[in-house]
Structures are given as structure tokens and as C-alpha cells.
Amino acid sequence: MSTLLSVSGLTTRLLTPAGLLAAVEDVDFTLDERDSLGLVGESGSGKSVTMRSLLRLLPQRAEVEGSVRWRGRELVGLPENALRALRGREIAMIFQEPMSALNPVLRIGLQIEESLKVHTDLDRAGRRARAVELLALTGIPTPERRLDDFPHQFSGGMRQRAMIAIALAASPALLLADEPTTALDVTIQDQILHLLARLRREMGMAMILVTHDLAVVAESCERVAVMYAGRIVERGTVRQVFAAPRHPYTLGLLRSVPDGDRPRQKLRSIEGTPPGLGNRTRGCAFQPRCGFATAQCATDRPPLADIAPGHAAACWQAGRLTDLSREAA
Template sequence: MPLLQVNNLEVAFATPDATVRAVNGVSFDLEEGSTLGIVGESGSGKSQSVLAMMGLLAGNGTASGSALYQGQDLLRMPAQALNKIRGNRLSMIFQDPMTSLNPYLTIERQMTEVLQLHKNLTRRAARKRAIEMLEAVRIPEAAHRIDQYPHELSGGMRQRVMIAMALLCEPQVLFADEPTTALDVTVQAQILQLLRNLQHDFGTAIVLITHDLGVVAGLCEKVMVMYGGRVMEHCDADDLFARPSHPYTIGLLRALPRLDRSDAPLVGIPGNPPNMARPPSGCPFQERCIDAADHCGDGPPPLIPFGEKPDWLRACYRPVYDMREYTGRAGDIRETSNA
């Protein structure tokens, strides 16, 4: 049985003018010790999907569907019960550490509180454990930094503090929302190795939200591509980079720089993401798709099995042989991610 089963997850936000449907029918299974990468442009519904499962939606947000963690539906769990596993068995690395860390509390207070609450450690033992985790995420002079406030740290250090806080209780499921955005390449590689070690030692399952396809190539086994609140493609990472089947996935890969053609111009995706307060009636990617046909506007394409693998899912009306050829190489992306 999967550690986490998400079925037909939908998230909507009520505004005075309209209802914004940020997530529409997202489903996936997460096995113990596995890593799922969720990619897509800003506004595609990646973060809101995870925030709904963690019970952290804004006050005007509602979630429907189901998200079963060890048989318990996170979307319908009472707040008191959710608090016992949130930050403990389920943990999250937030995208913006400056707004996620409390500016009035020291790093020590924010880290030891988690251990005292969920692990019943004394303050001295919790402080020792917190310093060890800060050292694990490569914060220099951790015994000194732990007594500082968030504004006294650089952006990269604050990001590493957020990662350390999320890993303190050795969670079973880790939601990582752009965990390496503010980090340089060397520290990014160290953090990714730390996540791999966590998986190896404790069987932690990771849901990685990122714009960086290089990070996905270096860490994830499965990839889910989202656009306009919907899943466009869901498959093994190897298949996605070697044989992308959806026009949006192909567009994302075409926009990446290539090591073998450094002088080649980057090919962006024209246009803008759809307005989810007034979503399109057909495929959400139709207006920006270079392979769109008239029938793409008839309705959202269903997410159905594609190709020879039953777990390779794709939401597109056009057959792959009828689309423009993808000329990228997965090796370029993997080499970059492992540099």
C-alpha cells in the first residue's frame, strides 16, 4: 500500500469577483523511500496541492478529494490530530524562508520547539540535536549561528535553516517546495546528497516541487508535469527526459540550455499561463501550444495511459507522431545536475 495516496485533489479560492480553481483533479501515489518531482510554471498549482495536504491553505481556500496518509485522510483530519503528525511524520520545506521563519525568535527557539513538542527532548538535548542538523546542512559556526535571529543570516543560510528544521524529526514524507532556490551550486549538491542519505537511512518519501529540471533529473524517480492546475504528464523521470510526450513538457525541455550547443538560443514558450478565475473550456495549454488543433478546445483532455507503460499518463488529444520532433538530450540535463 502506498505511503500517500492522493485522489482527485481539487483546490479553490473564493474571491469577491470569482472562484479561482487552482488545482483540478490531481492524483498520484507515493511509495516509501521514493521521490516524486512536480514541475511546471508558477501558478500551475504545484504548491497549493501540497499546502492543501498539510492543512495550510489560506482562509478563503477549500480542498476536496482525498489524500490518504497511512489510511487517514489528511483533508478531513481534525486540526488537533493533524498537528501531531505535521512537522513530525509529515514535514515541509517552504519556498520563502524570510517569511516562513519568525523574525522575533532565535533560530534555536524555532528549531528546539519542534523537538520538544514531537520528541519530548529536554531543551539541552534539543539544542544539541539542532546544532548537529545545522552542521549537516553546511552552516558554518553552527553553535554560534543558532543563537542568532533570521535577519542576521544570509538568504542561503535561512534556506538551509528551513531545510534543517524540516529534517529534524526524520519525517516519513517530506514536501520540499523549491528547497535549493537560494543556494549556490556546491551547497545545492550537498543538500541533494543529504536528502538522498535521509531516504537511504529512514525510507523517507519526498515530493519535490521545483522549476529546476536538473534537480529533478538528479533526484527523482517519477515526475508529474502540471499546468493550469492539471496534470499534463506523469511518468518515470528517465522516460520524461528521453522521450517527452506532451507539448508542454517538450516546451519546458526546449527552454533549457544545452551543453553540446552553448551558442544555441533558448526557445521560450510564448504567451502566459491561463487565468484560473476564468479557465479555458478546453485544454489549458491550447493557446500556447504549437501543435494545437481545433478539437483541443472541445474540453480538457483526460489523463490516460500512454505508450507501452500503464503508469505513463498523458493529457493530450494529439498523437505523439503528429507533433513536432523534440531535439533535446536527457544526458545534457543529467550531466548538469550531477556536476
């Protein structure tokens, strides 16, 4: 299976009152055809900025360095008109909040047809027919009638389905799903996730799913990358990372998930809060919150290093973490 996306040394700096600060730093990962990667971490860890950096959907004066190769073609430094032709057609994105992403004064059908007009040769009647087909594909009833509705006439779940229809309009090879179930109730979340899984199988797409919910990753993805303070601190298959985490942050995230088979259990949270952009330490960014930290962790930043085939972690204690966590339990 060939590689679709290869990201190496991706660093994104955003303009703040304190100057340009790195929101994402030295991010590496690859994605093969039909592959699915879950990107997890707390709010502010850099997940959404990473996704937007791939297509340079960033504020003005943001700086992107490193390499983003799409089917062997370098995207960093690509002219805006060439990048605009690629967005939506080959790589599409579902944004976090559909009520903000959808234009409130344009009908749903017109917003779907906009992408079709840019990326296909369909005429007006063909675009209308394809829009009906896309709404039906995402499970919206009576799509012929709902095309003429405005976003406020859709429920939250239906708005998210409309966003998915827009993203799928040009049949992209890669779907970037940035927390697609945010603000939806549990039942609708499950429906949306099953919809994405089905569409990915049927259309042969690859997907990067951004979420803070580990259960969502376990159900929807083959591989996972854990982000903290703008860096990937662990990556591997879902089975590898969830069964034997090798970074204390990953371990903390997994321990904070309640076990449905154990009633009246004490939940274990990660003490403290993630560092802001201007407050990141010289050594390991997780060191102030880590129960396994040593003196080295405060001064030397650990590299993301392989600890097993396909499994890497950025921790000086990665080789001993399983034993250390048992001792601390």
C-alpha cells in the first residue's frame, strides 16, 4: 500500500502578543492509502493547528516549516492557487463546529454545490442531482426538500451530516475530521462516527480523526498519535499504545477513562494543566505533571524514538514505564 501523506519536522508558529510562538513543533507522521489515524490530546495540545497546517488554513502571518508531502508533492511553500485546487478535491476537512463553519445566509444545497462547481465539470442540474445524492448518502431524509433549507433549520446532527456531504463532494482521497462530534449528544455522536466509518470503507478514503475521546479512537482508527504541548509524544497502532503505553501522558489519559466493568471506582486525573505557548519548559513539557520524572527530564527534551516496530515514544523512561507504573499502582 503506497504512502499518501508524509509529514516531517512540521513546525507552525502563530503570531501572539508575545511574538511568534510555536503552536506545533517538529511533528512527524505518515499516512497510507485507506489508513486511519487518531490524533488525541487535551485542548491546546496542537491537534487542530496540525490539521490546518497541512492545508495552510491558518491566520495571516503564521509561519509553517518542515515538510508535508502529498503523494510525493511538497505542499509547504506551494503557491496558494495550486493549494486551493488541492483543498476539497484531494484533501477535504470537516471542521469542529458546523454552525460556525456553515454560512447561515446560504441554503444548504448552494453550499454543497460550491465545492462541486470548483472541483467538477458538472452543470447546474448535475450539481443539484449530486447534492441530493450526497445528502442521501449521509442519511438526511427527503434530501430533495432539505437542500433548500438554511443551516438554522437543521438539527445539530443534520448540520454535521451536511458538513460531511460538503467534504465528500469531490470524492477526496483524504478526510481530515477535526472533532466531528463536538457538542453532539452521545446517540448522535455514535451515528456520525458509524457514518464516517461506513463512508470511508465505501469510498476508499484515508482519514485523520482529531478527538480528545480515546474510546472514539479505539472504535474508529487503526493507528493513534498522542499530542502534548504541540509535539507528538507517542504514536503506534491502537493496540500497541492502548495495551502498553510508553509515555506517562498517554498512561494518564488511559487511566482517566472510567472502566464500565468496575462499579464505584476512583477516577484518576492528571494533575495540573498543559503549558501555554509562552510557558513551555526547556526539557520535557510534561515533566511538571509527571509522576515518573527525573532530573534529566527537566533539562533535556526526549526525542520521539522507536521502542518497537511501529511504536515510538518521546520519554526518557519509555523502556521502564510499564514496570514503573506497576510499582506506582
